Amino acid sequence: MENSDRERYSRQILYRPIGEAGQEKLLASRVAIVGCGALGSSQAALLARAGVGELRIIDRDYVESSNLQRQTLFTESDAAQALPKAVAAEAHLKQANSGIRVCGIVADLTPENAAELLGGMHIILDGADNFETRYLVNDFAVQESIPWVYGAAVGGTGATMTIVPGETPCLACLFPEPPAGSHPTCDTEGILGSAASAVASIQVAEALKLLVGDTKALHRKLLSFDLWENRFQAIDPGLPADDCPVCRRREFAHLSGDRAVQITLCGRNSVQIHERRRPVDFAELASKLTPLGTVRSNPFVMQFSVAPYELTIFPDGRAIIKGTTDPGLARSLYARYIGS
Numbered sequence: 504m505e506n507s508d509r510e511r512y513s514r515q516i517l518y519r520p521i522g523e524a525g526q527e528k529l530l531a532s533r534v535a536i537v538g539c540g541a542l543g544s545s546q547a548a549l550l551a552r553a554g555v556g557e558l559r560i561i562d563r564d565y566v567e568s569s570n571l572q573r574q575t576l577f578t579e580s581d582a583a584q585a586l587p588k589a590v591a592a593e594a595h596l597k598q599a600n601s602g603i604r605v606c607g608i609v610a611d612l613t614p615e616n617a618a619e620l621l622g623g624m625h626i627i628l629d630g631a632d633n634f635e636t637r638y639l640v641n642d643f644a645v646q647e648s649i650p651w652v653y654g655a656a657v658g659g660t661g662a663t664m665t666i667v668p669g670e671t672p673c674l675a676c677l678f679p680e681p682p683a684g685s686h687p688t689c690d691t692e693g694i695l696g697s698a699a700s701a702v703a704s705i706q707v708a709e710a711l712k713l714l715v716g717d718t719k720a721l722h723r724k725l726l727s728f729d730l731w732e733n734r735f736q737a738i739d740p741g742l743p744a745d746d747c748p749v750c751r752r753r754e755f756a757h758l759s760g761d762r763a764v765q766i767t768l769c770g771r772n773s774v775q776i777h778e779r780r781r782p783v784d785f786a787e788l789a790s791k792l793t794p795l796g797t798v799r800s801n802p803f804v805m806q807f808s809v810a811p812y813e814l815t816i817f818p819d820g821r822a823i824i825k826g827t828t829d830p831g832l833a834r835s836l837y838a839r840y841i842g843s
C-alpha cells in the first residue's frame with residue numbers, strides 16, 4: 504500500500520478487525536449499489552470514503568428537491584438541473600475520493616441487463632425502492648453466489664438482512680412472493696432521513712465484514728426497527744428453506760423475465776404497466792394519494808394527477824402512466840405511488 508493511502512485510511516487501519524490487510528482487500532474490491540436514493544447515497548458515500556476500490560452505482564431516477572432532505576449525496580444544484588442520480592453521485596463521489604473507480608450507470612435494472620451490470624461484483628447492496636428489483640437482485644446473486652445486503656426504510660422504520668448464498672436464507676426463503684397490493688412507500692408515508700441512514704450504515708458494516716473476510720462477525724438476523732417508536736427487533740431467520748424455489752430449486756423466475764411486468768408504450772405520451780397480480784384497494788390508495796395530488800375514482804378506475812404525470816390505475820394493478828415515454832420512469836412512478 505502506498506504511504507498516502509496508509510495515511511488516508513489510517514483510522515480504519517487502526518480499527519483492528521480491518522487493519523492494513525483488510526484495507527488492502529477493500530481497495531481491491533468491487534461493490535454494486537442498486538438504487539441511489541436515501542439508502543444508496545449513504546452507502547455510496549460510506550464505501551467511497553472507506554476506500555472500496557470500485558463502486559458501480561445503478562439508478563434510473565433523477566434528483567428532485569424533495570430528495571434533498573435525506574439523499575445526502577445530492578445538492579440543490581443537482582436538483583435544479585434534474586441530473587440523473589447516477590451521474591450526480593459519480594461526480595460527488597469522485598470529489599470525495601479520487602483514488603477509487605466510481606461508475607454511475609443511468610439504467611433500470613432488468614432481467615436483460617442484470618448480468619452486464621452486476622456481473623463480477625463482490626457484493627451487491629440494495630438501495631432499491633421496489634420489490635421487483637429486490638427479487639431480481641436475489642435471483643442474480645444466488646445464481647452467481649454473490650452476497651447481497653437487503654435494506655428498506657419507510658416512515659421511521661427500517662429493515663435489513665444479509666444474504667450469503669449457500670449459507671444463509673435468501674430473500675425468497677423468508678418471503679417466497681413479493682408483497683401484494685399497494686404498500687407504504689416514502690412518497691405516500693414519508694420517511695425520516697435518520698431511519699434510512701441507520702439502515703445504510705448497517706448494510707455498509709456488513710459489506711465491510713464480507714469484503715475483509717470476517718464473515719463470523721455478520722449479524723445473521725432479520726433486523727428491523729422503528730426509530731420514532733423505539734422498537735428494535737432481531738429475528739433469527741434460521742436455515743435456508745427446504746423448498747425455496749430460488750436457493751434450493753434454483754428456479755430464477757425473476758431473472759428469466761417470467762415474472763417481469765410487461766411495459767408497453769401506449770399513445771403518444773403514455774406507458775402502460777401490465778401488472779395483474781397487484782389487486783389495489785381504491786379507498787385505501789385514495790386516502791394515501793389525496794394529500795399528494797388530485798384523485799378521482801369510481802369502482803372501475805382511479806386517476807391520480809401529480810404534475811406533469813397522470814396515473815390511471817385499474818383494480819388488478821394495471822396502470823397507464825401519462826406524461827412520459829420512458830419505461831424506467833414509469834416504473835419508478837408506479838413504485839412510488841402504488842407500490843412495487
Ligand SMILES: [Zn+2]
Binds near residue numbers: 674676744
Ligand atoms: Zn432461498
